[in-house]
Amino acid sequence: MRPYDAFLLISFGGPEGEDEVIPFLENVTRGRNIPRERLAEVGEHYFLFGGVSPINQQCRDLLAAITTDFDANGIDLPIYWGNRFWEPMLTDTLAQMKKDGIRRVLALPTSAYCNWSSRTAYHEDIERALAGLGEDAPEVDLIRPFYDHPGFIEPLVEYTQASLDKLPADQREGVRLLFSAHSIPSAMAEASGPPGHGFGPEGAYGAQLAEAARLVVERLDRAYPYELVYQSRSGPPSQPWLEPDVNDRMEELAEEGVPAVVVIPHGFVSDHMEVKFDLDVEARDTAKKLGIGYERALSPGTHPAFVSMVTELVREYTGRGEEHKLASLPPCAGGSGQCCKQR
Ligand SMILES: CC1=C(CCC(=O)O)c2cc3nc(cc4[nH]c(cc5[nH]c(cc1n2)c(C)c5CCC(=O)O)c(CCC(=O)O)c4C)C(CCC(=O)O)=C3C
């Protein structure tokens, strides 16, 4: 087992003021094939909230909870935080860690699933940052995908049940659960664990999303009908991305007479902008227009079980605890060390 001398939370980052929105979006989309109109549109989502994404505060809250939980469990690793696209930037954090004499880093990404955007991109950003640090740069291990960890599933069960309980009895009777994740290009999904590795056309990403949804539903008070939907698509319209879009699917369901939906953003770990705008504003508005009931389950955030999961994962990697996995899907095509290499 490897000894570690620090824990590092790696997240996406988000703007915290109106003047930060465009520079942030420029960081995210550098070298990417995203139409200008889409960028302007996404910028408006942030301006609607005063230019403040909730993601950084959610990271601070999670870090505070982790600090307390590490203390309570005798884990004496110093805790650091770095983002891929906004301050505190991962590059600066790793430079500081080197200055502090840190050699071995155990890092947790704030994404639970396998795909290029959620895994490989993190590996690439870490490698790029370390390359700039010269000879005795720290070594960084990225904690495995945790989509089926009991500490990830339990909050989703509790929050889905709470949303169901808010629906009037007649709506709850015919409700459809919609498990929502970030859409990605179909080619990226396929590359996350291609056919031949035991996955369907939506790759390891689609299989893991389906498995996590199943794990949540089998723990509810009864067997509600449920399905996977996708949200927050970008890219040119000519490029295929994972479907159906949550709004399109709600339209079809309303036509079929489904009286209400509960949307569970199980593709995310906190209620950041993709949840606050794309679900709480846009999808809710769609439901209102369609005249159907709508509830949105919370994401794990700082739920105690999710915080404990971080401690358990650290134990797993330091040889002081066992692996907690509810699913038995094959590993993604990228292999065990660096998953989801392909793009
Ligand atoms: C799988 C996935 C997750 C979930 C897991 C993970 O974290 O990996 C995620 C999370 C997030 N995505 C976020 C924001 C954005 N994502 C964008 C663009 C893209 N996301 C993609 C995928 C994902 N994204 C992809 C394939 C693109 C196209 C460009 C590319 O191929 O890389 C763009 C550009 C504009 C647009 O196109 O929407 C923005 C602004 C925020 C921050 C929210 C906040 O500020 O609160 C978070 C947590």
Ligand SMILES: [Fe+2]
């Ligand atoms: Fe994204």
